Amino acid sequence: MRLDGSMRALCAAGALGVALATAAVPVRADDAPDETLRALADLVLNGVREQIADCEGRPRVLALAGPGTAALANPxxxxxxxxxxxxxxxxxxxxxxxxxxxxxxxxxxxxxxxxVDATGYRWQVIGENLAAGHPRLEEAVVGWLRSRSHCAALLDPRFTEFGLARTESTSPNDAYGTYWTLVLGRPR
Structure with a gap:
């Protein structure tokens, strides 16, 4: 069966949705080791970078012709x-x-x-995405994809490294409760 471009894009979007859904595990700073958050972030962030073509209007998904072809079309x-x-x-x-x-x-x-300078990291380019009120990483990422500037940061090919933190407020009066901080960089 031969799929046209829009059908391939729809299939790729579905594959990304499955990846995000399987990653839909609430990660809490106090009950999940850092390795769990890092592994989840690696899966989700790199899945987005591999599958999303651009951030113009609604993010477009790269059309896949077969396994691994997105990586070939994606710099x-x-x-x-x-x-x-x-x-x-x-x-x-x-x-x-x-x-x-x-x-x-x-x-x-x-x-x-x-x-970032205070940590001793020597960078060529640096960026930051923030999200609040989302208990799960995939919810924060969806929010970033809906924002042109945050989406552009996620897809920026200049970035090669990241750090991510999920922080819970201890205040019962905090309107957000959960804060996500994604720092993107490229070392010198």
């Missing part, structure tokens, strides 16, 4: 976990949960560049 390198970026993400996530300030600029006035 984006896979993201690798970096502990320094993870540290920067965790520090900012902790600060957002503590202060209930959901912003790229920290309550102390720090920027992602300053937070």
């Amino acid at each position: 984006r390198p896979p993201l690798r976990w970096n502990p320094q970026l993870g540290e920067a993400a965790a520090r900012h996530g902790d600060a957002m949960a503590r202060t209930r300030l959901f912003d790229h600029v920290g309550a102390d006035g720090s920027t992602v560049r300053e937070r």
